Amino acid sequence: MAFIKLETARLILRDFRKDDWEAVHEYGTDLEVVRFMPWGPNTESDTKEFIKLSLASQREEPRTKFEFAVTLAESERLIGGAGIRVSAPADRGADMGYCLHRDIWGQGYATEAAGAIVGFGFEKLGLHRVFATCDTGNEASARVLEKIGMRREAHFKQDNMIRGKWRDSYLYAVVEDEWSESTGGQP
Numbered sequence: 734m735a736f737i738k739l740e741t742a743r744l745i746l747r748d749f750r751k752d753d754w755e756a757v758h759e760y761g762t763d764l765e766v767v768r769f770m771p772w773g774p775n776t777e778s779d780t781k782e783f784i785k786l787s788l789a790s791q792r793e794e795p796r797t798k799f800e801f802a803v804t805l806a807e808s809e810r811l812i813g814g815a816g817i818r819v820s821a822p823a824d825r826g827a828d829m830g831y832c833l834h835r836d837i838w839g840q841g842y843a844t845e846a847a848g849a850i851v852g853f854g855f856e857k858l859g860l861h862r863v864f865a866t867c868d869t870g871n872e873a874s875a876r877v878l879e880k881i882g883m884r885r886e887a888h889f890k891q892d893n894m895i896r897g898k899w900r901d902s903y904l905y906a907v908v909e910d911e912w913s914e915s916t917g918g919q920p
C-alpha cells in the first residue's frame with residue numbers, strides 16, 4: 734500500500750516518518766497525556782521503538798496496522814497520533830485510538846482525527862465494525878467517541894493495569910450502517 738494521507742478540514746493524517754520521533758517524544762513524555770494509557774511515559778528509546786514499529790507496519794502485506802501522525806494542515810506541525818488496527822479480519826473488525834499533545838486539547842482536533850480514521854476504516858478498508866476502549870475516568874476521550882457517533886456497549890471492570898493500579902474501561906463501537914448515517918464528527 735502506498736504512503737497514506739487523509740485530509741480533513743484542518744488536519745492531515747499521514748504515515749509516520751523516521752524523523753517524527755522528536756515531536757512524538759514531546760507528548761509521549763507528558764504524564765498528563767499518558768495518564769489513562771498503558772503507553773508511556775516514554776524514554777527516548779521507547780519513542781524510537783514506537784516509530785520503528787509504525788514504519789514496519791507500513792511494509793506489511795496485507796497491511797493491518799495504520800498508525801498515523803496527526804498534523805495541522807496549515808503549519809504541518811505534528812500534534813499527535815491516531816491509529817486503527819484490523820484486529821478481527823474474518824469479521825472485518827478493527828480497533829482504534831488516538832493521543833494528542835496537551836497544548837492543542839479542547840479545539841475539536843481529536844474528534845476530527847478520530848472521525849477521519851474511522852471513516853478510512855469503513856471506506857477504504859471495507860470494515861464492518863470499529864471499536865475503541867477508554868478509561869472510565871477519561872471523560873474527554875469518551876466524549877470524543879460519542880461525538881463521532883460511537884455507542885457505549887460495555888463497562889469492563891478492572892480490565893487494565895495502568896502503572897500498578899487496576900482501571901475500568903468503557904467499550905465504544907460503531908457498525909457500518911450506523912456510520913453511513915452519521916457525520917463522523919467532521920465540522
Ligand SMILES: CC(C)(COP(=O)(O)OP(=O)(O)OC[C@H]1O[C@@H](n2cnc3c(N)ncnc32)[C@H](O)[C@@H]1OP(=O)(O)O)[C@@H](O)C(=O)NCCC(=O)NCCS
Nearest residue numbers: 766831832833838839840841842843844867872873874876
Ligand atoms: C482525549 C483527547 C484525545 C481529547 O482531545 P481533544 O482534541 O481535546 O478533543 P476534542 O476537543 O475533539 O473533544 C473533547 C471533548 O471532551 C470534552 N471534555 C474535555 N475534558 C472533559 C472533562 N474533563 N469532562 C467532560 N468532558 C470533557 C470537551 O468539552 C469536548 O466536548 P464538546 O465538544 O462536547 O465540548 C486528549 O485529551 C488526549 O490526547 N488525551 C491523552 C491521550 C488519551 O487519553 N487518549 C485516549 C485514550 S482512550
